[in-house]
Amino acid sequence: MSAEFFNLVEARRAIKEFDDSHALPEEDLAKILTAAHLSPTAFNIQNYRFVVVQDKKFRHSAEFLEACWNQDKAATCSALVILCADKGGWRYPERFWRNEGEELQNRMRGMINSYYDGKEQVQVDECHRSCGMAGMTIMLAAQALGYHTCPMDGFDYGKVGKLINLPNDHIVSFMVAIGRKTAEPFPRPTLLPRDEIVIREKFSW
Numbered sequence: 001m002s003a004e005f006f007n008l009v010e011a012r013r014a015i016k017e018f019d020d021s022h023a024l025p026e027e028d029l030a031k032i033l034t035a036a037h038l039s040p041t042a043f044n045i046q047n048y049r050f051v052v053v054q055d056k057k058f059r060h061s062a063e064f065l066e067a068c069w070n071q072d073k074a075a076t077c078s079a080l081v082i083l084c085a086d087k088g089g090w091r092y093p094e095r096f097w098r099n100e101g102e103e104l105q106n107r108m109r110g111m112i113n114s115y116y117d118g119k120e121q122v123q124v125d126e127c128h129r130s131c132g133m134a135g136m137t138i139m140l141a142a143q144a145l146g147y148h149t150c151p152m153d154g155f156d157y158g159k160v161g162k163l164i165n166l167p168n169d170h171i172v173s174f175m176v177a178i179g180r181k182t183a184e185p186f187p188r189p190t191l192l193p194r195d196e197i198v199i200r201e202k203f204s205w
Helices: 004-011 026-037 060-067 101-118 122-143 157-163
Strands: 050-051 078-087 150-151 170-178
Touching: 004 122, 004 150, 026 050, 026 122, 050 150, 060 157, 078 122, 122 150, 122 170, 157 170
Parallel strands: none
Antiparallel strands: 050 078, 078 170, 150 170
């Protein structure tokens, strides 16, 4: 078994300070986004949307920084990926099952409708699950290419959504800043005991 993946997981840390002058090569950005697009989604609905914001002037603007609660890393990173999701993406199963036979298409349509239709909370929860898995893929892919990242959820969701023209049927889940670090991360905080976070079979209390 290769140790490379486990080394990437251990090396990935939330970086707070980025090199403002660094430009992320388009080829590497494409690799990161391709990996993210391969992240799993329920019923293959691919409801995540990756808003890649690289315009330095926009990200350094007072309005954007205020929306990001004045976190410099939102401006100084090489690319800021805002992970959003389409709450109603499940309504169009023909888009993500079009290469399959009619029988499977019909079966999937029934399952999808049964799971999502009229269930607002399920739709929202599924958006965050999809974005969460894609966000982790983005961070590990960036780490594999020699970049550094920071997941971000401390910002004004409404203001950020407005600034990126978020459609009414979409939600913002969180952000991932990608770039080159200019400072080491904080020392790794205390990890809880393994037997406190791993439960075998079922809770005993």
